[in-house]
Amino acid sequence: MPPVIQNGGGRLPQVSLPADDVASVVDVRWRPSRHAQRLLTLAVAGLLAALLTRRPELAGLAGPAVLLLGAGRAARPSRLEVRTGLTATRLYEGELGAADVAVTADDGDWDARWTLQPGRGVEPASVTAVSGAAARFTFTMPRWGRRQVGSVSLVLHDRWQLAEGRVSVTLPSVDCYPHPAMQRTRVVLSRLPNRLGEHSARAAGEGTEFTGVREYVPGDRQRAINWPATTRRGRLQVNTFAAERSQDVVLLVDATSDVGPPGSSALDLGLRGAAGAAQAHLNARDRVGVITYQWGGARWLAPSLGRRQVYKIIDAMLAADAGWARGAVFSRLPRAALPPGALVVAFSPLLDQRFVEALRDMRERGFPLIVVDVLNVEPPSRYTFADVMARRIWRMEQQAIRFSLRELGVPIVQWDGVAPLDLPLAPYTRRPLVVRR
Amino acid sequence: MTAVSGSSPEATPPAAGGAPLARGAPLAGGAPLAGGAVAAAAPRLAALLLGGACVAWTATPPRHSGLAGILLVVSIVALTAGALRLALLEVPQPEDGYFLPAPVRAWLVFLAVLRLLPWEEIVVVALVWLEVLHPSRPWHTAALGAGLVAYLLATHIVESGAAPGRLLRRQAKVLLAGACLLALGAGFAMLPAAGAGAGSALLRVLAAAAVVAAAALVLPA
Numbered sequence: 001m002p003p004v005i006q007n008g009g010g011r012l013p014q015v016s017l018p019a020d021d022v023a024s025v026v027d028v029r030w031r032p033s034r035h036a037q038r039l040l041t042l043a044v045a046g047l048l049a050a051l052l053t054r055r056p057e058l059a060g061l062a063g064p065a066v067l068l069l070g071a072g073r074a075a076r077p078s079r080l081e082v083r084t085g086l087t088a089t090r091l092y093e094g095e096l097g098a099a100d101v102a103v104t105a106d107d108g109d110w111d112a113r114w115t116l117q118p119g120r121g122v123e124p125a126s127v128t129a130v131s132g133a134a135a136r137f138t139f140t141m142p143r144w145g146r147r148q149v150g151s152v153s154l155v156l157h158d159r160w161q162l163a164e165g166r167v168s169v170t171l172p173s174v175d176c177y178p179h180p181a182m183q184r185t186r187v188v189l190s191r192l193p194n195r196l197g198e199h200s201a202r203a204a205g206e207g208t209e210f211t212g213v214r215e216y217v218p219g220d221r222q223r224a225i226n227w228p229a230t231t232r233r234g235r236l237q238v239n240t241f242a243a244e245r246s247q248d249v250v251l252l253v254d255a256t257s258d259v260g261p262p263g264s265s266a267l268d269l270g271l272r273g274a275a276g277a278a279q280a281h282l283n284a285r286d287r288v289g290v291i292t293y294q295w296g297g298a299r300w301l302a303p304s305l306g307r308r309q310v311y312k313i314i315d316a317m318l319a320a321d322a323g324w325a326r327g328a329v330f331s332r333l334p335r336a337a338l339p340p341g342a343l344v345v346a347f348s349p350l351l352d353q354r355f356v357e358a359l360r361d362m363r364e365r366g367f368p369l370i371v372v373d374v375l376n377v378e379p380p381s382r383y384t385f386a387d388v389m390a391r392r393i394w395r396m397e398q399q400a401i402r403f404s405l406r407e408l409g410v411p412i413v414q415w416d417g418v419a420p421l422d423l424p425l426a427p428y429t430r431r432p433l434v435v436r437r
Numbered sequence: 438m439t440a441v442s443g444s445s446p447e448a449t450p451p452a453a454g455g456a457p458l459a460r461g462a463p464l465a466g467g468a469p470l471a472g473g474a475v476a477a478a479a480p481r482l483a484a485l486l487l488g489g490a491c492v493a494w495t496a497t498p499p500r501h502s503g504l505a506g507i508l509l510v511v512s513i514v515a516l517t518a519g520a521l522r523l524a525l526l527e528v529p530q531p532e533d534g535y536f537l538p539a540p541v542r543a544w545l546v547f548l549a550v551l552r553l554l555p556w557e558e559i560v561v562v563a564l565v566w567l568e569v570l571h572p573s574r575p576w577h578t579a580a581l582g583a584g585l586v587a588y589l590l591a592t593h594i595v596e597s598g599a600a601p602g603r604l605l606r607r608q609a610k611v612l613l614a615g616a617c618l619l620a621l622g623a624g625f626a627m628l629p630a631a632g633a634g635a636g637s638a639l640l641r642v643l644a645a646a647a648v649v650a651a652a653a654l655v656l657p658a
Contacts, residue, residue, distance in 0.1 A: 035593035041558040045565040056645035057575040060622010061582035063649045064615025
């Protein structure tokens with residue numbers, strides 16, 4: 001039995017509903033509409049004026065209003081069933097979502113009017129007020145995050161539009177995921193762990209990529225014999241193939257500082273880039289994990305396989321609380337979060353010195369590392385000498401940080417968030433990334 | 438935020454037996470934002486024109502007394518404010534904020550005043566009073582009654598977003614009966630009194646009111 005919500009007089013009864021299609025029974029208390037009040041004003045004014053001035057045509061003036069008021073004795077439903085549902089509880093930025101609402105009643109003749117009050121950060125993509133027993137409101141979310149879709153208020157009118165009942169339904173929240181950056185190519189390490197995958201390794205194996213020809217030795221498969229080479233050399237030759245391996249990829253997202261305009265801030269770009277990289281590597285059957293450096297320390301998700309891991313990674317990133325804590329320490333991570341030999345791709349504006357130190361520490365421990373620089377803004381400044389000098393010093397500091405990382409063998413690429421990630425990563429995706437310890 | 442209203446000409450019939458929402462079921466809404474602007478403007482314009490016609494109809498011929506002038510100004514101001522209220526009906530009330538700039542605060546106060554007072558009721562009372570100031574003109578008053586009811590209906594259509602055709606079809610018989618009562622009222626006023634004096638006029642008023650009350654009582658619910 002669904003819960004019965006009592007209407008509270010003039011205030012709208014609030015019905016909170018979970019994400020799936022849900023029916024709730026709502027008691028409706030009817031009260032005179034504005035239209036009825038206006039008709040009553042006309043009727044009273046006409047009759048009073050007729051009595052005071054003794055002019056019967058003024059009584060006639062009140063006639064239509066009195067008739068309409070007298071007709072408003074139709075049966076009205078006292079209990080309604082309101083159903084709500086969202087087409088999806090997870091959306092990507094800019095993706096269209098929809099909220100379905102419907103009302104049913106056992107008796108009476110009534111009209112329904114739905115009005116959507118969108119929540120913060122939710123933009124309606126259709127009209128916000130609709131008449132009918134069922135309605136669909138479409139909406140988009142321009143920026144990632146967990147957001148309340150808003151509420152829908154239902155106004156019911158009886159057949160004669162003389163009475164109205166109001167109900168407000170709170171719509172569930174939606175997880176808006178960052179729109180993944182486009183990345184079709186992948187960074188592949190030169191030394192891959194001994195695990196079956198899709199990347200061609202340097203070692204010979206049972207893959208599909210041809211690497212050369214060698215002399216036959218007992219135990220080789222007969223189907224691998226290269227007959228043209230055998231004919232030329234006079235001895236049996238067999239084809240050799242590259243082994244196919246997978247790699248561990250750990251995405252590092254720096255959520256310690258979120259600078260830039262909302263929608264294209266450093267954190268926005270970091271999350272979009274990490275989501276795109278996660279999709280690209282998981283499509284190649286790599287094991288992908290994520291570490292988020294954030295308020296109070298680091299959160300991590302161990303590398304794993306499969307499409308579900310994409311959602312796990314994005315969920316883990318969405319839980320990031322952007323900010324900076326003075327006492328936060330980025331201590332060494334457990335082996336499960338950062339497996340030995342894993343490729344580390346960091347998305348950071350490189351503004352937090354502790355994060356830079358963490359990168360240095362990883363590099364010194366031998367991890368192959370690529371930093372995607374997502375800093376696309378500079379501090380605001382006026383045209384005063386002090387401001388110009390401060391900006392120059394800030395730029396030099398940033399250059400020094402990047403230089404020191406490059407000196408350690410950490411490649412840094414700049415990404416503006418608009419172009420595909422393939423472009424800045426192109427020098428490292430064309431050939432295997434050589435790991436120097 | 439863009440906020441535009443729309444309405445489906447025929448509301449989708451309620452799903453029977455509490456059936457779950459079908460994903461492909463025909464639903465009202467989902468129309469693009471730009472499409473509803475013309476549909477939303479038409480009834481607002483109709484309400485403004487009907488109200489303006491009522492004011493002009495009542496003010497003709499002009500009365501040169503002080504009270505008539507005041508009532509005319511009040512009705513025009515109330516009509517304008519009512520039309521503005523209807524035009525800004527979909528504008529959401531901004532959330533509370535601190536240290537708002539003066540123009541924003543002025544806009545908020547303007548919106549609050551616009552939505553606080555019953556402008557349509559003020560128009561109705563002012564026009565009835567203005568009509569009283571004129572000498573008896575039964576058919577003129579009957580036409581004013583028809584205009585006022587049309588003005589109130591148009592205002593309600595804008596407010597509720599109801600489909601005008603459907604609403605008028607449902608109320609057609611009652612509106613027709615109301616027009617008959619208007620004609621009866623005008624006819625009562627034109628009948629010659631049986632005898633001179635205030636009692637005879639009062640009896641005619643009571644007779645007209647009784648006809649109106651009887652019609653309302655016998656109307657089927």
